[in-house]
Amino acid sequence: MNILLQTLWLTTTILIRQLVYGDYDPLSYNCAESSYSYSLGGKFQANLNNTLSRLLDKASTSSFANITNGTGIDQVYGLYYCTRNIDHQACHSCVQAGAHKIVQLCKSLKEGILWYQDCTLRYANRSIFSLEEETPVYPYYNYTSNVSSYILDPYRDKFEITMEGLVNQASNDEGFATTLVNLSSGMSLRGFVQCTPDILGAPCYRCLSTALRLIDLWANTIVFLPSCLLRFDIYGSPSPINPIPQRHLSVGYIVLISLLSVIAVSFLLGGFWFWKCRPTSQGLLIKVTQAEASIQEPTERGRVHGLARFTYSQVEEMTNWFTRKLGEGGYGIVYYGCLSDASSREVAVKVLSKNDAPKQFSTEIDVFGRISHKNLVSLVGYCEEGTHLALIYEYMARGDLKVLLTDQTDSLCWKNRLYILIDISQGLDYLHNGCSPPIVHRDVKAANILLNQHLHAKVSDFGISKIFPSEYVSNLSTRVVGTPGYLDPQYNLTGQLNEKSDVYSFGVVMLELITGRVAVSRYTNLVHWVRALIESGDIGNILDSKLREDVDENYTTIWKATELAMKCVSLDTAERPTMSQIVTELKECLAMETHAQISMTASPSMEMATALILNTLMSPTPR
Structure with a gap:
């Protein structure tokens, strides 16, 4: 009985604390x-x-x-x-x-x-002080029907002047500004902007300017960034915006709810007390079995999928005790290695910590057991020994696409860039349409595209990939993960995942290959930069300067590819093409480029060149 009273007291205390402290x-x-x-x-x-x-x-x-x-x-x-x-x-x-x-x-x-x-x-676990950071971003949607283009469009200029004025005031003052202005005799606008107090001046201005762009006029009424926030409210006729709900309860309500909670909880605990507290051997057995299953899951999957399992000493030996580092990602370090068997096959070994990335380790084994395609990196085997985890992949001699794009001494011609894009799109098309159920990669980016010595591209890193349920649905609600700059804005906003999220990321990679620029720099988002140039008609500056001599005056296929890339990064997912459509259009670009190069000689016709390319680059076949 004493234990019951103590439990009731503790439950009541928690309830009161939650109500009081919100x-x-x-x-x-x-x-x-x-x-x-x-x-x-x-x-x-x-x-x-x-x-x-x-x-x-x-x-x-x-x-x-x-x-x-x-x-x-x-x-x-x-x-x-x-x-x-x-x-x-x-x-x-x-x-x-x-x-x-x-x-x-x-x-x-x-x-x-x-x-x-x-x-x-x-x-x-890194310094976040005095930094202007614009990701992750959270634009809070228009949570009331009173904010609409029909009502507010007549005040567009006044809205922009007011909000831009607040941005300037905050950046020149103490990182904070608010105002209330009349839009009409019956309607007022309240604007509010604030930066973290450890960024003032230009960093504050840049952060708030980004937030103002993300307001997207009336689409979002509040935007949160790590280093700043910006919001507006409309008051008057029509009825004012309902504020974001907060929990403010009077003391009377707190006492009433607490007493009712005590009575309800006492009845519940009285009825189920012995049932809840009596341990059973069956219950213990279930818990132990589930725990063991969780620990053994990656190993069992590896055996089921026929992957080679290596000991940690073998991993040390094949990497020559981790002598040559190839790269480092979010979940581990990649080393160069050679198998110690007769083949002496070159491999890339990703070493992970069991405390850092068990989920990614398990996901990669699961995904690799389902896939087999020439444009996807293959998994040779794995190691799971105590706290040591490692994944052994085929070795790709030219490294990743990101390094190649930033290498000033190495330049890719336009035709090679088209081949790379076709390779990537075919790999993703296979994941979306050649696997059953389909797989969404979720982290398509230049750093996850690997190249062999012949510049053949393969998609890698499936640690956060999502295998759709067997009862396939068009959208899957899931936690948002991915890389800023490549992340689909709609997925980031709603958490609704489908294949079109990979399409957006692929579109960003296309723009990187077309422009020679990275997806995100300190001051520029590549998609926003290209879109602004296109809207202003300044499309000539989009092209990578290294490609100008290569293509001479024949920009046809580059503009065709640019148009395709902009479709991929459309904010409206319905306007984005499928990966199958992308593969087809890129092959057409390659055929046109090939025809342009041989048009001045006695060579096959455009139709023959097109047929040759389309017949040699096959689409994936469902498994």
Whole structure:
């Protein structure tokens, strides 16, 4: 009975605390799944808890604080900032709610951020102080029908002047500005902008300018970025915008709800107390079996799929004790190696930590067991021994496409770039249409396109790929993961995943090959840059300068490819082509390019060249 009363008291206390401190869900959050994970009960978790506790203490007296705790790989950087229109008590309540939620939502991950209307809270295992960061981004959709183009279009100029004025004021002042202006006799606009107090001046201006672009006029009424936020509200006729809901409860409501909760919980616990607390051998057996199954899952999958399993000592031997490093990604380091058997086959060995990337390790084994295509990197085998995890791939001598594009000493001709694009598109087309159920890669980018010595391209890195359910659906709701600059904006906004998300990412890779620029630089997003040039009619500056002499004055296939790329990166997923359509159009570009090169000699006709190419580059066959 004493235990029952203690449980009732604890439950009531938790309920009251949640009601008083507003333990409610954030508007949005992002847990960087590309970052490393930490072990529960380890040093990083202790440092994280200490950091959040110290931040919470400061929230009672300050609207902004940043703290670092620990050293080395267990070091934690944390910060919060509250909007300037709330008092310290409200700021403390918001940060407290965030501190509870962020460890739940970003469990075991070393980087996370969440946004409430009144505060932003984040932590990472890297420095996040005094940085202007524009990703991840969260544009909060138009949550009321009162904000519509029909009503507000007449005030477009006044809206833009007002919001741009706030951006300028905040960047020139203390990183904060708000105003209320009349749009008409019965309607007013309130604008609000704020940067983190550790970025002022030009960085604040750039962050808020990005947020203003993401408002997309009336489509979004609030935009959160890691380093700033921007929002607007409309008041008057028609009825004002409903504010984002907050939990403000009076003491009377708190007491009433608490008493009712106690009564309800006591009945529930009284009826199910013995059933809940009596352990059964069957229940213990189920838990042990599930745990063992989880531990053995990657190994069992590897055996089922016929992959070679290597010991860790074999991995050390094939890499010559990790002598030659090829690269480093979010989930591990890749080394050059040679198999010690008679073949002496060259391989690339990705070494992971079991604490950092068990999910990615398992996913790659599962995906590789389902795929086989000339334009997808093949998995030779794997190692799973204690805490040691490794994946052994075929070796691609020319490295990844990102390195090749940034290499000033090596230039790809346009025809080779077309071949590379066809290789990539065929690999993705196979994943989408040649596999049953289909597979969405989710991280198509130049760094994940590998090239052999003949510049044949293959898609790699399936650690965050998504295998659709056997009962195939057109959209799958899932946690948003991917690389900024390549990430489909619609998927990022809604969490709805389908093959068109890969199409968007592929379109960005196309633009990289056409322009010779990277997807995201410190100040430029490639898609936005190309779109702005096209809209202004300045299409001549889109082309990579290295290609100008190569194509001479024959830009036909480049403009055709550019048009295709812009379709791929359309914000409307319905306007994006399928990978099968992309393969067809790229082959047509290659046929046209081939015909242009041989048109001045006695060579086969355009039709013969087209037929030859289309017949030799086959589409995937469903398995």
